[in-house]
Amino acid sequence: MPETAVEDLLRALSPQVLGALVRRYGHFDLAEDATQEALLAATTQWPEEGLPGNPRAWLITVASRRLTDLLRSEQARRRREDTVTQWTLPGEHLAPAADRKAADSDDTLILLFLCCHPSLSPASQIALTLRAVGGLTTAEIARAFLVPETTMTRRISRAKSGIKDSGVPFGMPPEADRAGRLDAVLHVLYLIFNEGYASTSGPELLRSELSTEALRLTRIVHRLLPDDSEVTGLLALMLLIDARRPARTGPDGAPIPMAEQDRGRWNAEYIAEGIALLSAALPQGPTGQFQIQAAIAALHDEAPSGEETDWPQIEALYELLLRLSDNPVVALNHAVAVGMAHGPREGLAALGKLDDRITGDHRFHAARAHLLDMAGETAAAVESYEEAARRAASLPQRRYLNSRAARLR
Structure with missing residues (x-):
């Protein structure tokens, strides 16, 4: 063999x-x-x-x-x-x-519940999930998160000790706790996927090994819980986002905005599978956060071009998502959708209403720069792009934002 x-x-x-x-x-x-x-x-x-x-x-x-x-x-x-x-x-x-x-x-699902025990920090949950369920070595996990192997060894050891000290038996959580624990499992898988798809630090924008592993593990959970609509929604979301990966960076590793990507390079099989999963999940109800995010991703993937994207529908879906989650990133994305659907001035006004949980983030300043550029305020857009670059932790993101500022000068 x-x-x-x-x-x-x-x-x-x-x-x-x-x-x-x-x-x-x-x-x-x-x-x-x-x-x-x-x-x-x-x-x-x-x-x-x-x-x-x-x-x-x-x-x-x-x-x-x-x-x-x-x-x-x-x-x-x-x-x-x-x-x-x-x-x-x-x-x-x-x-x-x-x-x-x-x-x-x-017992994979039970093991996932165990690794995502609420007594553990999110960082420990992620590390233990990748080690115990993903089968990655400690060295591989350390490389993925750009920390020394000794640091990751200690993190995983603390996570194991936390499981031992919790005294939790190996088995499915009680019925009353099951939904919350499954939410934690899905959240950890989503965090792993996001870190692979949009790395928050380091020299590379994409860490394919992490997003691929998160997708593989989510497929396992879906196989074990095929009737859970949020599990299905998360799998659909990952497929619809990961479908864009081949066109997301240029030859030099620099990010390419979605509106400028070659959509012919998107993974058509992933898009078809994601839309089929979403279509099966939505009628099952109730509609959860991952299903709504998958619906937004589907609208982006189905649009023939950036200009033909159904921004009013995306705005409406973000409004629905905001009712389910007081998430500052969702609020930021909603403000951008408002700007794309109703004009940059409306979008800038929506940005002005966001709180300090997001206004210090580089993504806020990048969104503001984009809307200012659309509004014709070039000097202010340059300033915002430069501010976003100063706040970005990812080297490719900093280079991209500085290049946007340089292009407008």
Whole structure:
């Protein structure tokens, strides 16, 4: 079996194996170590010996044996050797009924709920999700977020300790908490996607490995919860936005505004899939934030050109979104839509009503510069573009904003 195929399969199976171990044994941190050792064994054995008949069962067996050893060592110090010895797995396959059940179940969603436990900070939730569910190495996550590997190691370790200290059992949250916990899972996946699609720092605008991983994980959640309209909405949103990625940057990595992008380079398959998902989700109700954002993205993707974009409809959808969420970025986008639908003066007036949660952000000044340019106030537009560049943390964004200012001088 080709190495790349093995890697893809192991990445898909990793959260299922870890979930099975945590469900049976607990000990999230030790289970994660044992899972990684099983994956390492598979990468060395499967390409040479061939794929086992049941790859997931093989991995769970190997990981369980390693976890048994780790638990023996850990609990011997706590005088629990007698308990641990009951957990030894015989033979090459999962003989006990409990093990067969573990091999046949997919605990990925439960694992996502665990990684996104409310006791953890958003940064810890993201890191743990990418490590435990995404199957990324600590080094890969550290590179993606431009921090030293030692820093990311400590972050992930703290997250594991937080899970352990919380005492939360491995299982679906109680019915009363489930919706809120699912919201947290979707929010974390959305944050990962956004950081990949519009990096907030560093030398590159796009970090494709993050947006691709967020899309893959969201597909898994959608497979597990196909009737949840917000899960479907988030998947549609990611597809409709990611469809523009091929045209979003120039040869030098500089961002290209949507109105100036070559729409022939957009991913037509992603657009079709996203619109189909959205069409299926909207009638299910109630309509949530991700469905509305997906509807906005669909209007952009379906427009033949920037000039033919249905801005009045986009404005109306942002107004609906504002009723659901007091989000300053949504308010900023709504103000821009007002300007595009009714003229730059109306948009500037709407910008003037925004509060200080967004007025210090580079995106506010960039939007103001764009509307000022539309209004013919060139000198003020240059000043706003330069102010936006000073506030931007991303190097490509700073270069782009400075180039816009230079073009107007």
